[in-house]
Amino acid sequence: MDNNFDVIVIGSGPGGYVAAIRSSQLGFKTACIESRKTLGGTCLNVGCIPSKSLLNASEMYHKAQKEFDSLGIEVDKIKLNLSKMMDNKNKSVLNLTKGVEFLLKKNKITHLKGKGLIKDKNTVQVSDKSGTKNIYKAKNIIIATGSVPTSLPNIKIDENIIVSSTGALSFKEVPKDIVVIGGGYIGLELSSVWKRLGSNVTVIEFLDHIIPGMDKDISSEFLKILNKQGINFKLDSKVTNVNLIKNKAVVDFTHNKSQIRERIECDKVLVAVGRKSNIGYDIKNLGIKLNNKEKIQVNEKFETSIKNIYAIGDVIDKGPMLAHKAEDEGIAVAEIIAGQAGHVNYNVIPAVIYTSPEVAMIGKTEEELKKENIKYKIGKFPFLANSRAKVNNETEGFVKIIAESKTDKVLGMSLICSVAGSLISELAIAMEFGASAEDIARTCHAHPTHSEAIKEAAMAVDKRPIHF
Numbered sequence: 001m002d003n004n005f006d007v008i009v010i011g012s013g014p015g016g017y018v019a020a021i022r023s024s025q026l027g028f029k030t031a032c033i034e035s036r037k038t039l040g041g042t043c044l045n046v047g048c049i050p051s052k053s054l055l056n057a058s059e060m061y062h063k064a065q066k067e068f069d070s071l072g073i074e075v076d077k078i079k080l081n082l083s084k085m086m087d088n089k090n091k092s093v094l095n096l097t098k099g100v101e102f103l104l105k106k107n108k109i110t111h112l113k114g115k116g117l118i119k120d121k122n123t124v125q126v127s128d129k130s131g132t133k134n135i136y137k138a139k140n141i142i143i144a145t146g147s148v149p150t151s152l153p154n155i156k157i158d159e160n161i162i163v164s165s166t167g168a169l170s171f172k173e174v175p176k177d178i179v180v181i182g183g184g185y186i187g188l189e190l191s192s193v194w195k196r197l198g199s200n201v202t203v204i205e206f207l208d209h210i211i212p213g214m215d216k217d218i219s220s221e222f223l224k225i226l227n228k229q230g231i232n233f234k235l236d237s238k239v240t241n242v243n244l245i246k247n248k249a250v251v252d253f254t255h256n257k258s259q260i261r262e263r264i265e266c267d268k269v270l271v272a273v274g275r276k277s278n279i280g281y282d283i284k285n286l287g288i289k290l291n292n293k294e295k296i297q298v299n300e301k302f303e304t305s306i307k308n309i310y311a312i313g314d315v316i317d318k319g320p321m322l323a324h325k326a327e328d329e330g331i332a333v334a335e336i337i338a339g340q341a342g343h344v345n346y347n348v349i350p351a352v353i354y355t356s357p358e359v360a361m362i363g364k365t366e367e368e369l370k371k372e373n374i375k376y377k378i379g380k381f382p383f384l385a386n387s388r389a390k391v392n393n394e395t396e397g398f399v400k401i402i403a404e405s406k407t408d409k410v411l412g413m414s415l416i417c418s419v420a421g422s423l424i425s426e427l428a429i430a431m432e433f434g435a436s437a438e439d440i441a442r443t444c445h446a447h448p449t450h451s452e453a454i455k456e457a458a459m460a461v462d463k464r465p466i467h468f
């Protein structure tokens with residue numbers, strides 16, 4: 001095999017495999033290195049895909065138990081078969097990872113199996129499982145090594161009782177009591193899964209609200225909804241210790257303001273306090289510049305501090321740690337290497353929490369605009385007044401659109417709705433085209449759909465909603 005490539009991508013997550021495919025489309029001889037057994041990175045193996053499979057299956061189970069009867073669907077006995085649910089999840093993961101394998105082959109990308117180590121700006125060593133080391137040369141190297149879960153200083157994840165999201169995606173039995181440390185999106189999605197399947201779930205969050213960075217209106221409504229679903233919250237509280245006693249964990253935490261100490265005994269502890277960039281010692285040895293959070297610093301062309309070495313995805317100091325952000329960067333970086341104008345608009349990256357109802361947001365929050373001293377108008381519309389949501393018995397939540405006072409240009413939107421994750425794309429397109437709230441208000445939306453609530457919220461920016 002010829003070991004010389006135009007582009008070598010390290011990592012096959014949504015950033016890496018997309019960068020490899022786009023590079024190959026642009027005529028580059030490309031290789032993609034992956035140390036994991038299957039392709040697709042965190043997203044496909046232990047992230048987006050398995051979590052959404054369990055969210056979907058557990059929601060069906062919950063609905064069959066609690067909602068079917070009122071719809072006139074009588075089911076005799078509903079029984080959970082967790083191992084079958086897990087098999088279904090594993091099958092979906094396998095299918096999708098095989099799909100990436102197929103795409104690499106189709107695009108004539110060389111799949112190098114093993115751990116990639118950058119030796120210098122044009123050389124990568126790949127060590128496979130057997131210990132064999134091979135050297136490859138590349139004109140350009142793209143680092144797409146992603147991220148790994150973090151923990152708190154005094155808490156050691158054992159993936160048995162004290163687990164990361166990876167462990168919480170594969171419990172063999174439904175735990176009776178779970179403590180989730182961290183009220184971010186990963187913690188809340190997995191809280192929903194296990195609550196629906198029968199666990200008692202308590203979320204302990206350091207801040208006095210859930211989902212940092214989310215619009216406060218949405219965050220407090222979301223908290224109310226999750227509380228109603230039976231998830232317990234201990235906000236404004238710091239976990240000080242987790243001790244293992246036999247097959248149980250004892251979680252100690254202190255309320256930040258009152259300093260009152262509490263203790264919960266549970267079967268599993270999910271540590272969901274964030275993720276850190278996956279930086280190998282080669283990156284440090286080469287002196288590639290990192291920021292103070294140990295993320296790779298890149299410029300607007302995704303160039304690191306070493307020429308011809310680029311970085312994208314969770315590993316860099318730009319944008320949120322999300323799969324679609326990594327994918328867009330993968331396309332942009334390949335186009336930039338090809339001399340084209342690859343670009344990612346970090347102001348328009350949607351974020352979705354796939355609970356029930358879903359939560360989605362894009363652009364600026366009200367709090368950010370206040371800080372930036374930008375004058376804005378708000379339009380809100382509740383799903384209680386949306387006909388489709390009403391017939392589906394999905395009336396929780398609302399849409400909130402924020403537009404600039406003077407120009408009416410849409411600056412952001414947040415919403416809670418059963419299909420928020422799909423609806424947010426409308427706003428992504430609107431914002432990319434620089435739409436005003438009036439543009440959305442004057443656009444015909446199909447009836448009866450949840451999307452009509454977006455049109456109504458846009459009309460509410462000008463204080464003229466029809467159905468509320």
Ligand SMILES: Cc1cc2nc3c(=O)[nH]c(=O)nc-3n(C[C@H](O)[C@H](O)[C@H](O)COP(=O)(O)OP(=O)(O)OC[C@H]3O[C@@H](n4cnc5c(N)ncnc54)[C@H](O)[C@@H]3O)c2cc1C
Pocket residue numbers: 010011012013014015016033034035036040041042043044046047048049051114115116117144145146147165166186278280312313314315321322323324325326354
């Ligand atoms: C539970 C969970 C749920 C999530 N849900 C969502 C969601 O719904 N939507 C969303 O947008 N995002 C979600 N994410 C985040 C998403 O998974 C990440 O943002 C995304 O995977 C980042 O892509 P990436 O390509 O940068 O890195 P990764 O997907 O982390 O891929 C990096 C790959 O590089 C490989 N690698 C690392 N070092 C080397 C090396 N030296 N040599 C060879 N290979 C190497 C790793 O094995 C890995 O496969 C979720 C994450 C988790 C944990």
